[in-house]
Amino acid sequence: MQPDDATLRDRYGRAIERAAAAGMVPPSGLTPREQSSALSEHTALSADTRGLVRRLVDLFEQVVYGGRRDQSDQVAALCDQLADALPTVPGSAQTTERSRTRRFGWIDAIAKRVPWIVVIALAALTVILASLAFTQFTGAVSGFGGRGASSNGRSASNSGASLNASIRSERDRVASYLRAWRTSSSEVTWSERSVPSVVTDPPLETRPDEHGTAFDGSDFDLGTGEDCVFVDAVDPFDPPLHFTHRRSVYTAVDSSFRLGRALHTPGDVVQSPPIGPLQREWTGTVTIDLAGGPIRIPTPTPDFQLLNWSTSPRVPVRFERGPGDELLLYPQSRARQRIEMHYRIQGDGTHSTRAFMDEAFSPRPQSLPENVRREAEIAIGTIGGLPAATWAKTVERLHAYFATFSVAPIMAREKRSSDYLTITLARKGVCRHRAHAFFITAMALGIETRYVENRIHAFCEVRQPDGTWRRLEFRLGENEPGLPIDLNRESAAGLLSMQPISAAWAWIGVLTVLGVLLWFGVMSVRDRAAWRLHAAVRDDVGEPKWNDQSGRRVMHQLLEATRLLLESRFGPNLERLRDEAEPAPASIRARIAELQRAWNAEHSLLDDDETLSRTYWNCIHVFRWLRRRNSA
Amino acid sequence: MNDRCDESPNEAGALSLADAAAVIAAVRAEITRCIVGMETAIDLLLCALLAERHVLVEGVPGLGKTMLVSTLARTIGGAFRRIQFTADLLPADILGGHVYNQRRGEFTLRRGPIFAQFILADEINRAAAKTQSALLEVMQERQVTIEGETIPVDRPFFVFATQNPLEHEGVYPLPQAQLDRFAMRIIVDYPKAEAEFLILALHRTALPQPRQIVDTNRLIGAQCAVERVSASDAILNIIVSLATATRTRSEISLGAGPRLGIDLLGLARARALLDGRDHVIPDDLKAMFPAVANHRLVLSPQAEIGGVSTLDVIHEIIRSTTFV
Numbered sequence: 001m002q003p004d005d006a007t008l009r010d011r012y013g014r015a016i017e018r019a020a021a022a023g024m025v026p027p028s029g030l031t032p033r034e035q036s037s038a039l040s041e042h043t044a045l046s047a048d049t050r051g052l053v054r055r056l057v058d059l060f061e062q063v064v065y066g067g068r069r070d071q072s073d074q075v076a077a078l079c080d081q082l083a084d085a086l087p088t089v090p091g092s093a094q095t096t097e098r099s100r101t102r103r104f105g106w107i108d109a110i111a112k113r114v115p116w117i118v119v120i121a122l123a124a125l126t127v128i129l130a131s132l133a134f135t136q137f138t139g140a141v142s143g144f145g146g147r148g149a150s151s152n153g154r155s156a157s158n159s160g161a162s163l164n165a166s167i168r169s170e171r172d173r174v175a176s177y178l179r180a181w182r183t184s185s186s187e188v189t190w191s192e193r194s195v196p197s198v199v200t201d202p203p204l205e206t207r208p209d210e211h212g213t214a215f216d217g218s219d220f221d222l223g224t225g226e227d228c229v230f231v232d233a234v235d236p237f238d239p240p241l242h243f244t245h246r247r248s249v250y251t252a253v254d255s256s257f258r259l260g261r262a263l264h265t266p267g268d269v270v271q272s273p274p275i276g277p278l279q280r281e282w283t284g285t286v287t288i289d290l291a292g293g294p295i296r297i298p299t300p301t302p303d304f305q306l307l308n309w310s311t312s313p314r315v316p317v318r319f320e321r322g323p324g325d326e327l328l329l330y331p332q333s334r335a336r337q338r339i340e341m342h343y344r345i346q347g348d349g350t351h352s353t354r355a356f357m358d359e360a361f362s363p364r365p366q367s368l369p370e371n372v373r374r375e376a377e378i379a380i381g382t383i384g385g386l387p388a389a390t391w392a393k394t395v396e397r398l399h400a401y402f403a404t405f406s407v408a409p410i411m412a413r414e415k416r417s418s419d420y421l422t423i424t425l426a427r428k429g430v431c432r433h434r435a436h437a438f439f440i441t442a443m444a445l446g447i448e449t450r451y452v453e454n455r456i457h458a459f460c461e462v463r464q465p466d467g468t469w470r471r472l473e474f475r476l477g478e479n480e481p482g483l484p485i486d487l488n489r490e491s492a493a494g495l496l497s498m499q500p501i502s503a504a505w506a507w508i509g510v511l512t513v514l515g516v517l518l519w520f521g522v523m524s525v526r527d528r529a530a531w532r533l534h535a536a537v538r539d540d541v542g543e544p545k546w547n548d549q550s551g552r553r554v555m556h557q558l559l560e561a562t563r564l565l566l567e568s569r570f571g572p573n574l575e576r577l578r579d580e581a582e583p584a585p586a587s588i589r590a591r592i593a594e595l596q597r598a599w600n601a602e603h604s605l606l607d608d609d610e611t612l613s614r615t616y617w618n619c620i621h622v623f624r625w626l627r628r629r630n631s632a
Numbered sequence: 633m634n635d636r637c638d639e640s641p642n643e644a645g646a647l648s649l650a651d652a653a654a655v656i657a658a659v660r661a662e663i664t665r666c667i668v669g670m671e672t673a674i675d676l677l678l679c680a681l682l683a684e685r686h687v688l689v690e691g692v693p694g695l696g697k698t699m700l701v702s703t704l705a706r707t708i709g710g711a712f713r714r715i716q717f718t719a720d721l722l723p724a725d726i727l728g729g730h731v732y733n734q735r736r737g738e739f740t741l742r743r744g745p746i747f748a749q750f751i752l753a754d755e756i757n758r759a760a761a762k763t764q765s766a767l768l769e770v771m772q773e774r775q776v777t778i779e780g781e782t783i784p785v786d787r788p789f790f791v792f793a794t795q796n797p798l799e800h801e802g803v804y805p806l807p808q809a810q811l812d813r814f815a816m817r818i819i820v821d822y823p824k825a826e827a828e829f830l831i832l833a834l835h836r837t838a839l840p841q842p843r844q845i846v847d848t849n850r851l852i853g854a855q856c857a858v859e860r861v862s863a864s865d866a867i868l869n870i871i872v873s874l875a876t877a878t879r880t881r882s883e884i885s886l887g888a889g890p891r892l893g894i895d896l897l898g899l900a901r902a903r904a905l906l907d908g909r910d911h912v913i914p915d916d917l918k919a920m921f922p923a924v925a926n927h928r929l930v931l932s933p934q935a936e937i938g939g940v941s942t943l944d945v946i947h948e949i950i951r952s953t954t955f956v
Contacts, residue, residue, distance in 0.1 A: 005866055009956050016956070029951035031914035065864050066911040573882055575948075596882055600932065 002072040005064050011079040012060055018086040032057045049085045056082055120518055124511040131507050236298050237282045244352070244473065245298040247454040249324025249461075253440055255369035257420050259451055262323040270319045270327070272303040275468055278349035281307070285342050290315070292334035297327040298454060301347030302461060302469045309343035324450055325469070352471045356392035357464050363387065363446020375417065376444030379424040379437075387445060391465055395447065395472075402438040403474050405429050432458040434474035555612055562619040563599055565626060566592065588625050591618040647850070652857035653908050656682065658845050662707045666840045667700055669827025673818050675906070676923055677704060677792075681851070682858050682902035685815030685895060686771050686791040688756075688927060692798060695820045701752045701792045708851055709844040710749030710788065717759040719802065723766035727776050741778065746770055749788055749848060756793040757803040767791070768810050788851055808886065808930060815895040816920070817927035854905075861901040863912040870914055870955055871896055874921060877949045878928070883935035884945060888928040896924045914955035922946050 003011075016035055020027040024045075025038050036057035040050045056078040062068045063075050235241055250259035282300050302325035311317065316332040329341075348354075368376065380386050383401050388394040405427045414426040423429050424437045435451055435458040442449040448463035452471075461469045570576040574592065577584060584592070598615050647655065656678055663674055673689070677700070680687045689697045698714065705712035715726060728744030745751070746767070753767060770776055771791050775784040793814065795806075811817075823831065834840065871893045879887030900916035907916070926942050935945070 005864065009866060013954070013956055026951070028954045031918055031955040033913065033915050034955075061911075061913050064866050065913050066909075067862055067864060593880075600882065 002069055003076050004072075008060070008064055008072060008075050008079070011076055011083075012056075015079050015083040015086065018083060022086065032060055045086075049082070052078065052082055052085060120515055124515050128508055128511060236284045236286045237300055238284075239282065241282070241300055243454060243457040244459060244471070245300055245454050246302065246326065246452045247296050247298050248452070249322065249326050250439070250451040250453075251324050253368065253372055253443070255371055257372060257418060257440070259436065259439070266320060266330075270321050271305045272321070272325075274305070274346075274348065275303045276348035276350040276354060279346055280349035281344060281346045283342065283344050285340065287338065287340050288329070289336070289338050290331045291336050292331060294320075295329045295331075296322070297329050297341070297343070299325075299327045299345060299347070301349075301351040303351075304345050304347040307344040307346055309341060311339045311341045313337075313339060315339055324452070348468075351469070352473070354464075354468070354470055356395050356470065357466060358390050358392045359465055360389065361387045361391045361394045362465075364448055366443040366446060366448060368440075368443055371418075372420075372440060373444055375421045376441050378421060379441050380445060382425060383441075394445070395442075395462055398438065398442060398445065398447075399472050399474075401427075402434045402441075405434050405474070431474050434458075435460045438472070438474065552612070555616055558619045559595070559598060559615060562595060562622055565623070566595075569626065584625070588622060591622055594618055595622065647853040647857045649857050649860065649905060649910055650908075652682075652854035653905055655846050655850055655854050656906055659704075659707050662842055662845050663700075663703055666703050666842045667696060668830040668834060669823035670696065670700060670820065673700065673820055675903075676816060676818050676920075677701075678906065679899050679902040679920070680815060681708075681788075681790065682855055682905060683815070683895075683898040684788055684790070684855055685898060686793070686813065688811070688814040688817040689792055689794045689820060690797050690817060691794075691820030692822075693796060695822065697794045697820055698752060698754065701750060703842045705750035706842045707845050708749075709847045710851075711786075712750045712752070713745040713748040714752040714754060715745050716754045717756050717763065719758055719760065721759045721763045723763050726763065726766055727770070727778055730779055741781070741783075743783075744776075746776060747783075747785055749786060749790065751789075751791045753791060753793040755795060757795040757805055759804065761804055764804065764806060764810060767793075768813050771813055788848060788855065808928075811927050812889065812891050814927065815899060816923040818923060819926075858898075858901050858905050861904050861910055861912060863897060863901060866956070867900070867912045867914065867917065868897075870917055870953070873953055874917070874925075874949065877953060878925060881945060881949065883932055883940055884929050885932040886930035888925055892925060892928055896920055899924060918950060918955060921950065925949075 012032070016025065017027070019025050019035075019039060022044075024042050025035050030038065036053050039045060039053045042050075045053075056075070059071055059075050059078060063071045235243060235245070237245055248261075250261050252260045252262065254260055280300075284298060284300075286297060288295050288297075297319075304325075304327065306319060306327065309317075309319075315337070318330040318332060320328045320330060322328045327345075383398065385397055386394060388397055402424075405423075407430060408428050410422060410426050410428050414422060414428075416422045416425055420437055420440055423433050424441065429437070432453065435453070438460050439449050439451040442460070442462060450461045450463075450469070452459055452461055459474060460472045462472055463469055566574060566577075574596070577589075577592070595615065595618050598611075598618075659681075660674065660678060664671070667674070677687060681704070689701075691697055702712055702714070715721075724744070726744050726746050728742050728747070730739040731742045732738075733740050756764060756767070770785065774787075774789055775782050777783075795803075797819075822828075874896070875888055875890070875893045878884060878892070881887075896917060897912075899920045900912045903916040903920060904910070904912045922943065925946055929942050929945065931940065931942060931945070
C-alpha cells in the first residue's frame, strides 16, 4: 500500500532533521528545493549523497505536491536512503549552545541591566564633579588673588585625615558649644577706644622707614577720626621689635563692639617667672609726660621681668602689672613733668614663634554680650571648619582667615548688620580691623584672646591651653628679622581651603555606597524573583485567597517573577524555547502561552478568580519545570 | 471568477497551461522592454493579474508606479482609467450617476471611470472614507449600484491603488478591514544604480511605447488556466500553519484572517503557472507570503516601540515554519 502524503512528509522531515542536527541546514524555514540546494553545496556530503538529495526532492515535489501517487514508494525509499547517508552527529552543536546559555546566562542578565548601571554611574559622576566645581569656585573667589588654585592643590595634600569632616552645619555645632557656656561677669572699664569704623577710602597703613622713624608730628586716625599725637614715634626697644611692642591691652568687648579692659587691682606682682626656654633681654627708652595717673610702659612680651630702670630726672615711681600683662608706672607724686626712662627688661623670646599646642580643642567660656555673640556666630559659620579637632588647627584656621584680608574700600553691598560683621565677611581692613575682628571671633569661639596695640600697630594674643600667651600677627608677606611671621599667604590660603575638599569626599563616599546598593538591588532582581517563586513552591501553601488585595498582589508578583525567569532563560520573546534540543512538553508550552496572554493583557485578565487561580498554577508548574530542567 | 470558465469555456478560450504561460511571458517581456528596474514588482503584478486580485502599490513619488500600471494596461489592451483621489472626491465621481438631460427631459445614467478594466486609484489615502468605501465595494462585488440600478463591471477588472507612505498630514489611512481587500501590497523602492542608469539611457533616446500583445479574452483564458493548477493538501497545511503563525506570535496584536490564505493560494497558483508548473510547491508560497501578509498584520505596541517592523516579523514567521 502506498504511503500517503503525511507519512512521506514525516519521513522526509526526519531525514532532514538529521541534516539540521548536524548544522547543515536550519531546522525550519526552508522549502524542500532550498534544502536541496543548500545540501548540494555542502562539501561534507559525498557527491552521491548530494545527487540523492536532488533526486529525492524532485520526486518528492511531484508526488506530494503534484499528485503523482505512483511514485510514493520510491520517495519513501529515497527518504530512508538519505537518512542513512547523512552523518550521525548527535546534535552536539545544539547542546553546546544550551550549556553556554546556562553557564553564561547570568552574564546576559547583567548585560541587560548594564545600561541602568551606566546611567547611575554617570549621574553620580556628574553630581560629584558639579559639587567639586562649585566648591572650587566658591573657594577661588574668597580673595586669595592669583595664587588660590595652586595653593589649594598643595594644601589638599597636606590636609590629611586630621581635618574635621563633620557634615553637620557649622552653625549648629558652634551653637551647641556656645550653649554649654556660662557667662562670667567681671568688672570692666570701657575705654573710648571704639571699633575701627568702616572706611570708604583705602586707609593709610603707616609703616616705619629704615631708620625707625614713623611720624614727625601729628597723625590722623582714619578709624576714629581723632587727632592723635604720637610722642614716641620710634621703636623704644633695642634690639628693635618693629612696632610689635605691647602698650595697651584690651580684654573685653561691649555690646557696641567697643573694646574694654578690666579694672586694674593694685598690688599685682610685677615680675613674672621665665616661661620659655629662650629668654631675651631688651633695653627700652621712653619719654613720658607724668600727670599723676598710671602710664603704660611698652613691654616686649606679656611675661617680663623688669631687671632695671632709671629715670632722668630721678623721680620715685612704682610699677605694677596690669590685667593684660601690661607694665603700669605709677608716679609717686602728682607733679606734672616730662621724664625719660631707660629700662632693662627680660622676656620669653618665643612669644611670637612658639608652636601652637596640638591637644584637642576645648573652648573656655568667654564673656560676650548677646548681640556680639550672635554676630560672631554668623562669622564663625561663614569661616567654616571651626572649631577644628585640635587647638593648633583651630587657631591656625582662624588666624589664616583674618590674616588674608585685603586692603581695599568696602562696597555698599558688603555692609552687614554691624561694622564687625561687615569687616569680617568682606575680609577687608588693616591691622587694627583684623585684630579687632579676630579678637571678637576668637572670644566667641572660646579662645581667650587679647587685643594688643601700640601707637601704630595692633595685633592679638591668644592664650594657649597651658596658660601661656602667644602673639598673632596679621600682617603678611614679610619676614622681619627677629620676628618670623607665623604664616605666609600661601599656607594661610591653604589652611582655609581645606574644608570644601572634605565635603567633596563625603559626597563621593555617599554616592559610592548608594551606587553599590543600587547595583546589588538591580542585579538581584532575577534572584529575588526566583526566590519568591521558590518560596511559593516550597511552602506549598496552596493558592492565596483572591478576594483580598494581598492575594492579588502576590499573583502579580509571581507573574512578573515567572516572566523574568523565562525571559532570562529563553530570551525576550521566548524564541529560544522553540530552538531547544529538548522541547518543552506540550502542557508546559500551553501554560507558557496562557501566561504570555496574561502578560500581554497587562493584568486586565486577572480580574476573576478562576483566571487568577489558573494563572497561579501555571506559574507554579512552569517554575517547577524550570527547576527540574536546570537541575537535570 | 470561476463561473466564466465553467459556463462558456470555448468563448473565453480557456488556454492550456503552456499557452497561458507563454501569454504571460510575452506580456512580461513587453513590459520589461519599456520599464527598467522593477522586476520583482512586475512579477508580483503579473501574478495578481493572473489571479485577478487587486493590488496596493506603495512607494515615494516618482518611482514609476503609474507608468507601470499604464504600461500593463496598454500591453493587454484593456481600458485604462486613472482616478486621482483628492480630499473632495465624491463617490459619484468614481461610480457615476444620473444626470438630467434637458433636451430629452429625463435622467440618463452617466458611467463613472470605474467602468474600465484597469483602474489606477492614485493616492487612495487622500480621499475621505465615504469615497474609499465606494471603491472598495466595487472591488469586492464587481458590480456598481447607482440609485437602485445594479450594473456589473466588465471583466477582467483590476484595481491598482497607490499611496505614499511618507504622508502623515491630511490623509485618511485605510482601515485594517479595507486593507484586507487588497490581495497584496507591493512596496516599490528606489532603483539600483545600474537600473537608474538604464532608465536615463532610455530617456536619452526615444522612450519605447508599449504595444498591445494580447487582448482581454486571452487574458481571461489564462486566468481560467490558473484554475487548473493543483494545490495538494500539504500546500494547504503549510498555508494554514503560516496563517496561524500570524495570529499567535507575541509581536502581533492582530493577525490575518482567512482571506490571507485564500489570496495566498490564488497567487501561489498564478506563480506556479508562470513558472511552468501544474502544481504549487512551497517555494511559491514562500515567495508570495511577504507581499500578501505585510499589510494585514498589526504589530503590538511593545514590538513597535522595540523597533520591530512587520517585515521582520514576517521573516521570523518564515524562518520558523516548516515548508514541507
